[in-house]
Amino acid sequence: MSVEQIDLLIVGLGTAGAAAAALCAERGLRVVGLERRSLDASGARWVNGVPRWIFEHCGLASPGPSESHATGVPFHMLAQRGPERSVITGHDLMEVEMPALTRRLLAKAARHGAVLLEQVEDVQVQGGSVSARLGTSTMEWAAATVVDASGLQGLRLLRGEQDPGPLCAAAQQKRALVDPQAAGAFFDAHGVPPDQTLCFTGVAGGYSILNVQLHGGKVSLLAGSVPALGHPSGLKIIQAFAQEQAWIGEQLDGGARVIPLGAPLPCVGRAQQVTLGDAAGMVFSAHGSGIGQQLLAAHLLAETLAQGGDSWAFNRRWQRDRAGALCAIVAFRAFSQSLSSDELRALMASGVMGASLSRATLVQRDPVLTASQAIAAVKGLATLPSLARRMVPTLARMEALKAHHRRYPKHPEGLASWQQQRARLFGAIR
Ligand SMILES: Cc1cc2nc3c(=O)[nH]c(=O)nc-3n(C[C@H](O)[C@H](O)[C@H](O)COP(=O)(O)OP(=O)(O)OC[C@H]3O[C@@H](n4cnc5c(N)ncnc54)[C@H](O)[C@@H]3O)c2cc1C
Structure with missing residues (x-):
């Protein structure tokens, strides 16, 4: 041969x-x-x-x-079913x-x-x-x-x-829109225009979402969570929501799978x-x-x-x-996973996760804050001392992980000790 x-x-x-x-x-x-x-x-x-x-x-x-x-559609991130929210505009996310x-x-x-x-x-x-x-x-x-x-x-x-670390069980489906008027009323009740993205966060633990969009006469649903922490999977979240909302009809397409969330x-x-x-x-x-x-x-x-x-x-x-930025985000994700529903609400209401930070996270860029945005975030954090005690070390860990990756060894012989140091920086985070 x-x-x-x-x-x-x-x-x-x-x-x-x-x-x-x-x-x-x-x-x-x-x-x-x-x-x-x-x-x-x-x-x-x-x-x-x-x-x-x-x-x-x-x-x-x-x-x-x-x-x-869709591109750049305003993204309304509600703490659970709201009303606390962060609205992200001026981004370039494409569906x-x-x-x-x-x-x-x-x-x-x-x-x-x-x-x-x-x-x-x-x-x-x-x-x-x-x-x-x-x-x-x-x-x-x-x-x-x-x-x-x-x-x-x-x-x-x-x-x-x-x-691979924790696994997010995600599902995405397009479904028939059987009652556009009732769908419009649902969006209205949550203060979101029907052509924008409605995202419920923390619906099944700190790390979970349910996104709802209407377009082309269909409903688009996306959900994810970490079932290993005792929460329903993204697929179950979608099925329960579709059953609860009579304006959502049969599934037209989509799929479900796990996503690795570890480093x-x-x-x-x-x-x-x-x-x-x-x-x-x-x-x-x-x-x-x-x-x-x-x-x-x-x-x-x-x-x-x-x-x-x-x-x-x-x-x-x-x-x-x-990789340094991805590892930093792993540390941030672990922090978000630990948030209770009250903490999530408090974080959204405090302005710590301001529009700039939320936008950068949505489009996977490093955030660049102006002085006034940084001051607003620090002021917001000062009003939440118990959260600050967990968040400040997380921010320090994120910076340390980025710096460590910038020092990646020149040759494979240096990998083992570099890897050990990386594991130490992650500590108990998976
Ligand atoms: C519901 C859901 C929503 C998501 N939403 C987003 C999102 O909004 N944005 C985003 O960026 N990511 C999202 N993701 C994650 C994203 O979809 C995945 O990260 C991505 O699809 C992984 O692509 P991949 O090519 O690495 O792997 P895969 O898509 O798994 O492709 C691997 C391919 O390899 C083939 N294969 C496997 N084994 C073999 C073999 N032995 N020989 C030959 N071929 C083989 C498979 O058949 C498959 O076609 C989502 C995931 C899910 C489940």
Whole structure:
């Protein structure tokens, strides 16, 4: 059997794998992608919020009207059922149909010469050697770099037995809108215009949400929580809400899955292997968003390999540029998970989570506060001494984690002690 020599072999063609295939093939790398499902059923099957700035940063066209039904819609975050709230405006979050985005990325990869194989079975990886079964035949490749983009339940190439941390059980559904007038009255009763996003937070523990949107004569529902803490899953939250609200009809599409909320892997590339997306824990933990982070990582991988770098070079750049912020957000998520419903209300009413901070968190950017915004946050915190006692150490831990990632070792030999120090900074946080 002949063994084909290639630059990059990608296992798993969800958004992470599809983005890596498109961005690497575009730069002239010889790419093969392997997908267990059929190509038109790979990856996420629901609507995800992705900030527009990330598409721009990665050199990808922003989703058009056939891929995205809303951009920058004001986002009303209520403490449970309200009335306390934070309203986020002036942001660039797009509501993206994931099957359409994945299809576009795969088409771009194929246009640039990537070979994409579907319904492959029994993928085996050893260093850069990969074999897979396709129907009755077995194929083999020798790849300079192998990418594991096979999701949380996939190959676990660099993850091995490392714990992904708490899991958010999320669900997203579009449902029929059977009574638009009653839906309008529901939004009205919560002080939210019907064309804007209504987000109930803390509906099942500190880390949980239920988003409700109306568009195109349909209802869009998104919910997530951490069932391991004794709460109902996102799917159960949606089902209970739809049953309670007579204006919501049958389910039209959508899906449910778990999202890893723990720290990303301390090493996402070494010895010819790279791990991307959920497989690597590349998730913005505050709201369980993986798509933006995996697009950024796929872009960085393509740039690094096209410049002649290897998997370790990619890993080091990603850890220094991106992972510190993701780890800081893991610490913030753990804090938010510990909030009681009264604390959540008090936090919203105090102005600590002002519009700037909420907007930056929504679109996955580091917040930049003006002096007056910082003073307002400090003043708000001063009115909540018991919360401040937990929040101030969290903020210090977040900064320490960012600084630690900026000191990521130059060589793999330094990894073990760096990793131990990172574990110490996380302490008991998972
Ligand atoms: C309901 C819900 C709502 C969400 N909302 C948001 C949101 O608003 N914003 C956001 O950014 N993120 C959101 N997320 C998270 C986001 O959807 C995930 O982070 C993302 O889909 C993970 O993509 P991935 O490509 O890493 O993995 P996956 O989507 O799991 O893709 C992995 C692919 O690999 C294939 N595969 C697995 N094993 C093998 C194998 N052995 N051989 C070959 N192929 C294999 C699978 O078939 C699959 O196609 C949400 C998640 C859920 C569940």
